[in-house]
Amino acid sequence: AQSVTQPDIHITVSEGASLELRCNYSYGATPYLFWYVQSPGQGLQLLLKYFSGDTLVQGIKGFEAEFKRSQSSFNLRKPSVHWSDAAEYFCAVGATSGTYKYIFGTGTRLKVLA
Amino acid sequence: EAQVTQNPRYLITVTGKKLTVTCSQNMNHEYMSWYRQDPGLGLRQIYYSMNVEVTDKGDVPEGYKVSRKEKRNFPLILESPSPNQTSLYFCASKSAGRTDTQYFGPGTRLTVL
Numbered sequence: 129a130q131s132v133t134q135p136d137i138h139i140t141v142s143e144g145a146s147l148e149l150r151c152n153y154s155y156g157a158t159p160y161l162f163w164y165v166q167s168p169g170q171g172l173q174l175l176l177k178y179f180s181g182d183t184l185v186q187g188i189k190g191f192e193a194e195f196k197r198s199q200s201s202f203n204l205r206k207p208s209v210h211w212s213d214a215a216e217y218f219c220a221v222g223a224t225s226g227t228y229k230y231i232f233g234t235g236t237r238l239k240v241l242a
Numbered sequence: 243e244a245q246v247t248q249n250p251r252y253l254i255t256v257t258g259k260k261l262t263v264t265c266s267q268n269m270n271h272e273y274m275s276w277y278r279q280d281p282g283l284g285l286r287q288i289y290y291s292m293n294v295e296v297t298d299k300g301d302v303p304e305g306y307k308v309s310r311k312e313k314r315n316f317p318l319i320l321e322s323p324s325p326n327q328t329s330l331y332f333c334a335s336k337s338a339g340r341t342d343t344q345y346f347g348p349g350t351r352l353t354v355l
Contacts, residue, residue: 160341171347177343218284227298234284
């Protein structure tokens with residue numbers, strides 16, 4: 129069965145510092161992988177996605193993520209965090225065949241210190 | 243403007259009183275889905291629909307019903323709400339491709355007393 133683990137419930141970083149949010153998945157093959165951001169009181173917005181090809185994926189707002197098959201990971205990174213990046217971040221997987229279900233992780237809440 | 247709309251945005255109801263949360267999209271998307279978001283549990287998929295008259299269960303379908311009679315609408319029905327259905331609900335839509343981006347509505351906060 130598919131599953132997604134985001135081991136960090138909360139992360140606090142200082143503005144300007146680098147950021148890495150962890151995501152590990154369990155799936156029989158390489159799934160489709162997504163990162164979403166949810167700002168307070170808002171719906172979710174797609175940051176980036178991976179489905180094939182280059183394992184380093186660029187997204188919006190200066191985010192990138194790297195797919196590592198050997199580690200079943202899809203970690204999200206940003207070189208320099210801005211105060212406006214404070215939000216909750218969700219990793220998700222989608223099946224490459226069969227079911228059209230999507231599985232989301234439990235989320236990581238990011239706090240940015242001025 | 244391309245968007246997914248949900249109504250109502252906030253709802254307080256009592257146990258057992260049937261309710262419907264509407265979802266509508268103006269992007270001609272084939273795929274629509276409902277999720278619930280609970281603290282510490284992230285988003286969990288309730289139901290999804292690949293097209294008109296085609297629906298399938300997500301991971302937490304118990305206590306919910308859906309219908310897809312028109313392409314743009316995908317209402318979520320709680321026939322007999324219970325307090326454990328108190329949650330934040332999101333509707334989403336996307337095109338048919340597996341890698342297509344899901345667009346989320348603003349959410350409906352439901353409280354069942």
